Amino acid sequence: MRINCPVCGERDRREFYYVGDAVALDRPDRDAGLDAWDSYVHLRDNPAGLTRDLWHHEAGCGAWLVVTRNTGTHAVSDVVLAREVVR
């Protein structure tokens, strides 16, 4: 698998550290209530199809990336900087 880092270009997946669903971008307020926090920390969809993952270009530029890929075909359709998504 290769990821096209917006900073570094196309790189082998061994340079990246995988974390999980990009739902981690949407951090609730601290007093949003435990349901919101439970959902943020624990609840994940398991789609057959498009998924948005967080990858860290640890052995590269250090950028956190949101990678859109298809769990059925493994095709990567989009890679953007996480900081652009949360902006």
Added chain:
Amino acid sequence: MRLCQVETVPFTFDGVTYRGVVGETLAAALIANGVKMVARSFKYHRPRGVMGSGSEEPNALVTIGRGAAAEPNVRATVQEVYSGLEAFSQNAWPSLKTDVMAVNDLVSPFLGAGFYYKTFMWPKAFWEKVYEPVIRRAAGLGGLSGKADPETYEKAFAFCDVLVIGAGPAGLMAALVAGEAGADVILAEEDSALGGRLLAEVEDIDGLPAMRWVADVEARLQAMPNVRVMTRTAVTGAYDQGTFGAFERVDRAGLKACFWRIVAKRSVLCAGALERGIAFPNNDRPGVMMAGAVRAYANRWDVATGTRVAVFGNTGDVARTARDLTDAGIEVVTLIDAAAGEHVIGTKGRHGLTSITVDRNGVVEQIEVDCLAVTGGWNPTVHLTCHMNGRPVWDDAIASFVPTPGAVPDMVTAGACHGVFHTMGCLLDGAQIAEAVVKTLGLKAKPVVLPDADATPYVITPVWSVAGKGRKWIDYQNDVHVKDIELAARENFRSVEHMKRYTTQGMAPDQGKSSNVVALAVLADVTGRGIPETGTTTFRPPFVPVPIAAMGAGGAGMGFAPQRYTTSHAASAAVGAPMIEAGLWYRPSYFPAEGETNWRQSCDREVNMVREAVGVVDVSTLGKIDIQGPDAAALLDFVYSNTFSTLKVGRARYGLMLREDGHVLDDGTTARLGENHYVMTTTTAASGLVMRHLEFVLQVLRPDLDARVISVTEQWAQFGVAGPKSRELLNGLLDQGVDELPFMGCADVTVGGVRARLFRISFSGEMAFELAVPARFGADLYGALVDRAAALGGGPYGMEALNVLRIEKGFITHAEIHGRVTAFDIGLDRIVSLKKDCVGQAMSRRAGLLGGDRAQLVGLKPVGDVKQLSAGAHLFESDAEPVRVNGQGYITSVGFSPTLGVMLALGFLDRGRARHGEVIRMVDHMRGLDAQVEVCDPVFFDPEGGRVRG
């Protein structure tokens, strides 16, 4: 028998010396030397000879070399001959000719498909101890030596616009067109030479022998700098995003093989086709061969596979084979046209074919032959197109499966694997497909003048299996015959996947390359379904066997993981300190002094040394993160549960980091070097994790913060100096005095003019400092510190002593903050500040993580007869039965305290903080330990902290 005079070199097979031609296959050399029997079959130990001429060979598997370098299951049809080559047959004892396990063949009626499953089910305990070892010895292929592989392997990566797989007429044409269009091309060919089937056939291209055209194209390809030709390189798998695995047999200059990962924007599969057989009685005797292989040996290697040859088949290849053999001077005794209802219904010859029985529409005769060339048609080599879940589709015109277009993204197929079965068609297909491919890359193909070549149409009358008594073998490598498949169907293993697993057809190194289509045709027949409806089993990588040693090249022994050394490593190693691995780091365990015979003596001495004088320890492996910017303080407030914005410049503070789920992530000391400048320390184990975490916070959770972080772990060498004489040691070494530095203070200092950082922090409970210098000065500083310590009655100490010192003081490490504990559990909930938001704060307030029956950090010391404690042991009430339901906690760290003269432990105990003074039971079921222990405060030594303040 050789058809011409050639220069030869010696090689051996089962210890007998023969002569072969350098570069020819071992199979060709054995046939040339009249060796017919080369193997015993997998299950029945039947004599077997060479069947084919390529990597699909099911029979001729041999072991090459001996001892640790022996390589089993090498196909003799692929192995090239060199002077001194040593090859050995497999699965026969004591010898190929008199294999005692051939008795299996006599009891074969009892050894059919499913035999093992049915017979060796009971009693269950017998399977591992009795049945399996016996079966494994009786049925099998070559064995591994059990020793470390002494050969050298490599891994390599390559990138291209167009990967052309296979260098037959289609592949050569495709590579030529793509190369001339300017694309970066890799042409990968499994064989040692380019040409594909043209190497084995007698054909003309443009009126000249086809190999002249091949040589011409090869020269043109080699002349193009944008084309890379890789021979002996089998593409083994198609993976995501145009990534391919490829196995290159090198076998020269000390290098055995290379495993490639090739990333291609486009790929053109020109893998050709594999010939299939016909199932007829006793069709497995040495001398029964594929017709295409018989031609290959005669035409390419100038070797006769027999002196009296019969040809049996259902396509134009019967006449072609007869023509080629006759032209080579080999007697062709008879042709048996399966398309016209003529069949071979039996064979004779114990160790090699002596005669065949032929039935020509009722007229039966026995004919003396020593070789039978068989063809049942050709199967496109669709394998790679199926590696990403694709299934091939049935094509009636060629009675075989062809690839489903688009089954692998950006891959197209051309030539025989595309169902095109004559040379002219392959040339045209290769050119046209490559033209289309380069167009998708924005390139324009140059006009191609197609050469003139053979265009005889391929006509086939499918024949799978013929009538007659006796076993009709389908899968030679796994000893599966027609009746096994019929039995599978009868026992309702009718799905092709079930049939495969029940009979083992299509397993083993050849993965059924020569048998799959025949097997499922037979299954289709007995189940009354069509072949397309029956379908194929799943094709999985690798296309040819790849040694794990090649895939893991460079990863054996110490190559498995990188080694990180501190700047004091050489000095520690020089005095004989054994090293312990901490992540990728190597740290000294202890420093054996003269007369010390075990680690405990050294450790006890080092602990006493720190408590009484002074010790020096390298703490450079701890993560160091430099944090700067106007919002550096706000960042720390957000990632630590406690507050750092209130920390004064020139001071350090212990910090606790939580995960977002409210559990402890890491801890460490962070110092404020300037208004907008901090340096954070992390534990050795979590330094990468914390760095990722800080980046995530800055880039994603708090992009509003103006701060930057960078790891400086390797830039600074840092040493702990601990003990009552630590001040004395540093005074005089530093260019400044250290007396004014308060506990938890930090200062910029110089050591012999070198810029350094001094922290007054302690992990031992003693008056202690940590001194950091740029790493290039680390070795020198360490030497100076150890020298000065020695002069004060101290010296270096290692991880064992460091661990005991911190246990005596109840300081935690990742043994305690192991991922399931909260700040509450370790007694630090008071430093989770609620005045500000921080990572993990919201979830840390959950009722289940605070109070209740949670296990809490405690100290434990033995009070009964058993003085030994052990990490991992479980805790119970003193009179409780030590079973799981009664468990109340566990021990995380233990160490013998020379200071207190007793073993100490840290652990977690249900409601532990309220149970100080209680005597409980510690049981280690693994080590057989059962001790009475007293619960106490985790700080065993100097609870008031007077020593650290000095």
